[in-house]
Amino acid sequence: MKQVVIVGGGGMAREVIALMSPMIQSGDVRIRGVIDDTLPLGADFCPGYSCQVLSSIEKFIPEENDLLLLAIGDPAARLKLGRELSARGCKFFTFIHPTSIIAPDAKLGSGVVIYPYSLISANTRLGDFVLINVHSGAGHDVVIGDGSVVCAHVDLTGFVRIGEAVLIGSHASVLPKVKVGDHAKIGAGSIVVRSVRAHATVFAQPARTLRQAEE
Incomplete structure (x- = not known):
């Protein structure tokens, strides 16, 4: 049995608990609780799963067998928390929904979360703390950097490079x-035909730059 602590007490936390329901019911996974900086200590976070708020993220001290699952949707916050918790000695749970397909030679980093009906194709590399939402695909030889978030129904075609x-x-x-640079944002429904600079925001079909953030 794997003992999992959910990091973050928002909607994504409830989603991943629901997605893991068969694993919880079979006894393969036990959700020890949730850590969050906004919820009251001891609150019953997810009725039906005996899932309580254990502590704030800042004050969390892991037990020996704890595996953390990042339920954080913001990429920058996801990466920051993942690295901070790693530096404190925390270990992470990689969750891959059984309906997803992972190529045998794909490489996945620590703390990756892959939602249902997704494809990680041949020779693809996912960094630490990457999140892939439902019905998304990473084609052959794709690289996705640490902490990046791929929302639902996204198509990353061959040899695409996604930064952190x-x-x-x-x-x-x-x-x-x-190639998409670190901390860039690709708007919903965009078709990206040329490389995107770090910290830029692009949208539309074909995608064009909305703004270039200060670096």
């Missing part, structure tokens, strides 16, 4: 060999 802490909105497509 990138957000790719729902129904976006990134064409072959395109």
